[in-house]
Amino acid sequence: MREIRKKSVVPVYAVAAAWLIYALFFPLYLLWHFILLIIIVIFVYLLFSKLFPGKLIKVKEPEKETSTGNPELDAIIKDGKTAIKEMGRLYASIPETSVKSKIMEIMNISEKIIKNAESDRRDIPMTRKFLNYYLPTTIKLLHAYDRMYAQGIGGDNISGTMVRIEDMLDTIAKAYKKQLDALFAHEALDIETDIQVMDGMLRREGLKDKEF
Numbered sequence: 001m002r003e004i005r006k007k008s009v010v011p012v013y014a015v016a017a018a019w020l021i022y023a024l025f026f027p028l029y030l031l032w033h034f035i036l037l038i039i040i041v042i043f044v045y046l047l048f049s050k051l052f053p054g055k056l057i058k059v060k061e062p063e064k065e066t067s068t069g070n071p072e073l074d075a076i077i078k079d080g081k082t083a084i085k086e087m088g089r090l091y092a093s094i095p096e097t098s099v100k101s102k103i104m105e106i107m108n109i110s111e112k113i114i115k116n117a118e119s120d121r122r123d124i125p126m127t128r129k130f131l132n133y134y135l136p137t138t139i140k141l142l143h144a145y146d147r148m149y150a151q152g153i154g155g156d157n158i159s160g161t162m163v164r165i166e167d168m169l170d171t172i173a174k175a176y177k178k179q180l181d182a183l184f185a186h187e188a189l190d191i192e193t194d195i196q197v198m199d200g201m202l203r204r205e206g207l208k209d210k211e212f
Helices: 010-025 031-051 071-093 097-119 121-151 156-182 185-204
Strands: 002-006 055-059
Touching: 010 031, 071 097, 071 121, 097 121, 097 156, 121 156
Parallel strands: none
Antiparallel strands: 002 055
């Protein structure tokens, strides 16, 4: 956050008033009157600017785009933020409580999937597939639900489609969880390898109790 000063309009009104009053009483067709008026309005503007300096308001600093050094990962992070932001907008727009909770769950899992690509770049291809199809399709369904809910009427097409979307959101949440779990396959394999290596070293050094 940074502070900026929003200028007051009072000095402008004061200048306009000074100009009008002077013009009513003195002839502006004489050059020296015109010069004197300019001096007066400058003085009035400076005086009222000091008396009415305006308000200090806080504005949010624009987020600076940081690079990971990997263009593909940078694109994933950027696209992911855009998609999650749009889901956040839909979360705020859709009043149905049960649907909102599903959207929030999907958003949380999506954030974890994208963050995982930052920590393990071997998962970039799978994450890109997730961003190219699964996330856009989910947002498309939420857009449809939002539009239909806004109609405020029932009917076989609207009500039936909304129910199917609600059911599909449960399926999507489960699928996203499986996707997140699958992304840890590389790490799980690495850890298993580390465990086996350490276990072998402990056995050779006689530091591990014998199993009976």
